Amino acid sequence: MENNENKCENGQKEQDHQIDYRRDREWLEKPKHIFILSEAGKPIYTFHGSEDKLASLFGVMQALVSFVQQNDDGITAIFAEGYKIVFLVRNSLILVATSRTNCSTHQMQTQLSYLYNQILSTLTYSRVNRSFEKRKNFDLRILLSGSERIIDNFLVHDNSVRKVTNDVFSNLTNSISIMKIPITDRNNIVSSIQSSCSKIKDLIFAILLAKNQLISLVRLKNQTLHPVDLKLIFNLIDCSESFKSTESWVPICLPKFDMNGFMYAYITYLSEDCEACLILMSSDCEAFSVLKEAKSKITDKLRRNNCFNAINQEIFSNGYNLDALNIPEMVHFVYKPKGIYQIICSEIKPPYTSVSEFKKLEGIYFDLYRKIHKPHAPLKLIYEVRESEAALAWVTTTHELYAVFQPTVEKNDVIMLVDKLFKAIAKDNDNLFIKNHPYF
Amino acid sequence: MATRKKSLLKVIILGDSSVGKTSLMNQYVNKRFSTQYKATIGADFLTKEVVVDDRVVTMQIWDTAGQERFQSLGVAFYRGADCCVLVYDVTAPNSFKNLDSWRDEFLIQAGPRDPEHFPFVVLGNKVDLENRQVSTRRAQQWAQSKNDIPYYETSAKEGRNVEQAFQTIAKNALAQEAEVELYNEFPDKIRVQSDGNRNGNSDNCQC
Numbered sequence: 001m002e003n004n005e006n007k008c009e010n011g012q013k014e015q016d017h018q019i020d021y022r023r024d025r026e027w028l029e030k031p032k033h034i035f036i037l038s039e040a041g042k043p044i045y046t047f048h049g050s051e052d053k054l055a056s057l058f059g060v061m062q063a064l065v066s067f068v069q070q071n072d073d074g075i076t077a078i079f080a081e082g083y084k085i086v087f088l089v090r091n092s093l094i095l096v097a098t099s100r101t102n103c104s105t106h107q108m109q110t111q112l113s114y115l116y117n118q119i120l121s122t123l124t125y126s127r128v129n130r131s132f133e134k135r136k137n138f139d140l141r142i143l144l145s146g147s148e149r150i151i152d153n154f155l156v157h158d159n160s161v162r163k164v165t166n167d168v169f170s171n172l173t174n175s176i177s178i179m180k181i182p183i184t185d186r187n188n189i190v191s192s193i194q195s196s197c198s199k200i201k202d203l204i205f206a207i208l209l210a211k212n213q214l215i216s217l218v219r220l221k222n223q224t225l226h227p228v229d230l231k232l233i234f235n236l237i238d239c240s241e242s243f244k245s246t247e248s249w250v251p252i253c254l255p256k257f258d259m260n261g262f263m264y265a266y267i268t269y270l271s272e273d274c275e276a277c278l279i280l281m282s283s284d285c286e287a288f289s290v291l292k293e294a295k296s297k298i299t300d301k302l303r304r305n306n307c308f309n310a311i312n313q314e315i316f317s318n319g320y321n322l323d324a325l326n327i328p329e330m331v332h333f334v335y336k337p338k339g340i341y342q343i344i345c346s347e348i349k350p351p352y353t354s355v356s357e358f359k360k361l362e363g364i365y366f367d368l369y370r371k372i373h374k375p376h377a378p379l380k381l382i383y384e385v386r387e388s389e390a391a392l393a394w395v396t397t398t399h400e401l402y403a404v405f406q407p408t409v410e411k412n413d414v415i416m417l418v419d420k421l422f423k424a425i426a427k428d429n430d431n432l433f434i435k436n437h438p439y440f
Numbered sequence: 441m442a443t444r445k446k447s448l449l450k451v452i453i454l455g456d457s458s459v460g461k462t463s464l465m466n467q468y469v470n471k472r473f474s475t476q477y478k479a480t481i482g483a484d485f486l487t488k489e490v491v492v493d494d495r496v497v498t499m500q501i502w503d504t505a506g507q508e509r510f511q512s513l514g515v516a517f518y519r520g521a522d523c524c525v526l527v528y529d530v531t532a533p534n535s536f537k538n539l540d541s542w543r544d545e546f547l548i549q550a551g552p553r554d555p556e557h558f559p560f561v562v563l564g565n566k567v568d569l570e571n572r573q574v575s576t577r578r579a580q581q582w583a584q585s586k587n588d589i590p591y592y593e594t595s596a597k598e599g600r601n602v603e604q605a606f607q608t609i610a611k612n613a614l615a616q617e618a619e620v621e622l623y624n625e626f627p628d629k630i631r632v633q634s635d636g637n638r639n640g641n642s643d644n645c646q647c
Contacts (some may be wrong), residue, residue: 035615038520039519039520040450040519040521041450041500041502041519041520041521042448042450042500042520043448051448051585052446052448052487052489054487054501055448055485055487055498055499055500056485056486056487057485058500059485059500060518063483063485063516063517066516066517066519067516069516070516096622119449124628126628134552134553135520136519136520136550136551137450137520137522138520138553140446141445204632211486220632223632257630258631258632259627260628260631260632261628261631262628262630263630283629283630283632393451412465421575429575
């Protein structure tokens with residue numbers, strides 16, 4: 001991994017020698033903090049600031065956790081005025097999130113659990129375990145160094161600090177975005193991969209993605225890829241520009257697949273005229289050259305079958321367009337079919353194209369999601385008329401929909417507009433979602 | 441390889457109630473002393489950056505409560521410590537006698553890998569007071585008998601020897617921090633089961 005002394009995503013990490021964070025307004029007022037520490041109370045990671053300067057605070061967190069553990073109990077969350085502090089204890093690690101936003105405890109725990117999996121993905125469960133078994137005072141940062149930016153990257157997306165992208169909604173719904181591609185083209189892509197890979201021993205998954213959206217997943221017979229594992233792969237690709245210029249051979253642990261071992265991923269972009277990323281994952285650490293060969297076959301076939309065009313068309317498009325569907329009163333939506341972890345979002349259009357307005361949209365969806373999925377008291381339908389938009393959340397036996405409308409929309413029209421959208425999606429269903437990931 | 445982070449040392453301060461643990465820490469970190477006694481509840485945490493042999497090290501100091509009723513918290517606090525500082529009051533013979541049980545308690549609760557060589561430092565505090573009851577010789581003998589624990593006589597009030605004592609604490613703790621064997625492990629080979637994978641950490645759903 002490259003030298004990464006200064007975590008550029010958060011800027012100020014290394015220039016803060018003199019700062020006492022407990023008195024630093026800017027630090028204190030961050031909407032969200034994430035801390036990871038060992039069971040001994042030693043710092044491993046902080047999203048904002050430097051761990052060393054916060055060593056005392058990490059001690060306090062360990063004390064809180066262990067104080068409750070004394071009574072064979074576990075701490076889940078602390079609610080203070082305007083704050084929520086959520087804890088997750090896993091395998092010698094303590095993960096803590098604080099939030100001033102309207103995230104639910106469950107959502108925050110999901111995020112923490114993802115970060116835990118991110119650490120396993122870099123080190124494997126057994127490595128983390130063995131390190132702490134040998135020495136309780138082990139400093140896990142030694143093994144993680146260089147990988148912090150992968151965690152940073154997830155957190156930036158998870159709560160889009162500065163980016164305006166639909167990626168945040170796939171995290172919200174624990175799903176993967178699927179790239180919209182005509183089914184005939186997608187079938188062509190799949191068969192190009194299948195015919196180039198069918199005889200390769202130990203090849204387990206072949207993944208093609210672009211713009212944080214899945215184009216295709218081909219797998220070894222009877223093997224499944226958990227959405228959490230796939231998301232870890234997405235995040236890795238997203239935060240490493242270097243994959244664009246070289247081919248890489250990267251050990252990755254997929255915790256839901258096997259949390260104790262590494263898969264070996266051959267990662268490369270298809271070509272200069274088609275910037276989709278191909279990931280071939282093998283259980284054999286010596287498979288590099290075989291997979292490299294397969295990649296060039298895949299690329300040739302995709303080019304010959306005109307698949308580059310189909311992919312490029314979507315890469316350069318802004319996404320699912322509501323005006324083209326003749327539903328201009330609907331400003332944005334997130335649609336998730338029941339039973340699969342896939343979503344489709346519409347193109348982000350004004351006013352939500354600015355960071356501040358987009359944050360508002362994000363807030364609305366987080367709020368709706370929290371309310372409609374309230375544990376023990378889930379709802380089916382929420383319709384709210386707000387100051388500058390009307391918002392809808394609707395969960396049925398077949399799908400979930402979150403949408404915002406222009407404030408002037410009539411309540412009666414909303415049903416009609418949603419109906420129109422559902423019909424359009426139904427018609428396009430085969431191109432929007434992947435029903436079954438094929439085998440090699 | 442990526443740049444190595446600074447070392448971080450977890451230092452636990454133990455000793456009877458009111459021997460001056462918090463005062464020592466305050467003198468060391470904040471260069472302040474107060475004659476007012478405030479019992480520590482549970483534990484206090486302070487951070488201090490020190491330079492040892494040209495290396496910058498962060499000390500995470502756990503100042504624990506000496507009072508009996510907080511002892512149940514021991515295990516939780518002692519776990520993963522890099523150094524343990526035992527403090528007694530030179531004017532209070534009982535606090536000196538109790539060093540044995542503090543040390544034993546720590547070793548049992550923390551369960552360090554190599555208890556024989558775990559870095560302790562002993563501090564005889566309040567040497568600025570006139571009614572001294574425990575002689576230097578007696579304390580030194582005790583420290584020597586426990587595998588040569590370094591011994592310092594300190595005054596948190598006057599700041600005497602505090603800096604030196606903590607420097608030794610950091611140095612000895614750091615010496616213990618053996619280089620981690622980074623590359624001697626081969627990762628487990630991944631297990632692929634024909635009927636789907638079951639070695640993951642949860643449910644078996646797919647995208």
